[in-house]
Amino acid sequence: IVTYNSLVNGLCKLNKLQEAKELLDEISCKHLVLNEVTYSTLIDAYCNAGDINYALNLCDEMIGKGVLPNVVTYTTLMKGFCRIGKAQKALDLLVEMLKRGVDPDHVTYNTLIHGFCQQGNMEMAFELHDEMSQIHLKPTIVTYNSLIYGLCRIGRFKHAKELIVYVSQKGIELNETTYDTIISAHCNWGNLDEVHYFLDEMAKKGILPTVYTYTALMSKFCKVGQLEEAKEIWNEMLENGISPD
RNA sequence: CCCAGCCAGGUG
Numbered sequence A: 001i002v003t004y005n006s007l008v009n010g011l012c013k014l015n016k017l018q019e020a021k022e023l024l025d026e027i028s029c030k031h032l033v034l035n036e037v038t039y040s041t042l043i044d045a046y047c048n049a050g051d052i053n054y055a056l057n058l059c060d061e062m063i064g065k066g067v068l069p070n071v072v073t074y075t076t077l078m079k080g081f082c083r084i085g086k087a088q089k090a091l092d093l094l095v096e097m098l099k100r101g102v103d104p105d106h107v108t109y110n111t112l113i114h115g116f117c118q119q120g121n122m123e124m125a126f127e128l129h130d131e132m133s134q135i136h137l138k139p140t141i142v143t144y145n146s147l148i149y150g151l152c153r154i155g156r157f158k159h160a161k162e163l164i165v166y167v168s169q170k171g172i173e174l175n176e177t178t179y180d181t182i183i184s185a186h187c188n189w190g191n192l193d194e195v196h197y198f199l200d201e202m203a204k205k206g207i208l209p210t211v212y213t214y215t216a217l218m219s220k221f222c223k224v225g226q227l228e229e230a231k232e233i234w235n236e237m238l239e240n241g242i243s244p245d
Numbered sequence B: 001c002c003c004a005g006c007c008a009g010g011u012g
Helices: A002-013 A017-029 A036-048 A052-064 A071-083 A087-099 A106-118 A122-134 A141-153 A157-169 A176-188 A192-204 A211-223 A227-239
Strands: none
Touching: A002 A017, A002 A036, A017 A036, A036 A052, A036 A071, A052 A071, A071 A087, A071 A106, A087 A106, A106 A122, A106 A141, A122 A141, A141 A157, A141 A176, A157 A176, A176 A192, A176 A211, A211 A227
């Protein structure tokens, strides 16, 4: 079944859901039993395809067959709800999983926090962050990247910057996503000084933006007619030994 | 440590 799970996952990732379904029949013919990994894989695929209802049906189906949803299954469903802007529904699932005796992990919380950040509900996002600490799940850089993203989206740059300092002081390494998040946001809001400030900070830490990041920056500058800024980014990219694609 | 789940971004 492990081998089949890999195949199912491969088909799902290629959006070949129909072929994945056919593979399920083949599995049944061989008298192998779908397990929670198979179901979680399928649930993720249908959520990504925008069919959360079918995903929920699959969840009921597995329960009916005595295959219990685990932390990954629930987290996957939560991600599905968050994707369509229903973070509150995702939060309801947290209650349900606890009722069923399944413990959330750091990915579960990161998923929920990201969902609320997307909706601009930073109060709830930070509340969940506090809650995860209380139950001894350590927030990771992914957690903080989501929070920083949420703050930037609503223009709370000062708070975002303070959070970055706080994260560094906790000994958590900032990564490329952290910088990309805050740099892109400042760029969108036209805060050029901050764009350069964080590009410098990034360089100091030895983290190089990718050609993708540079292109995003140049594109935005070009769109608002800041051609000289775009040119500056271009030069900076070449100086850092990054080749245009 | 094994098959599934979490963060940002471009050439509309």
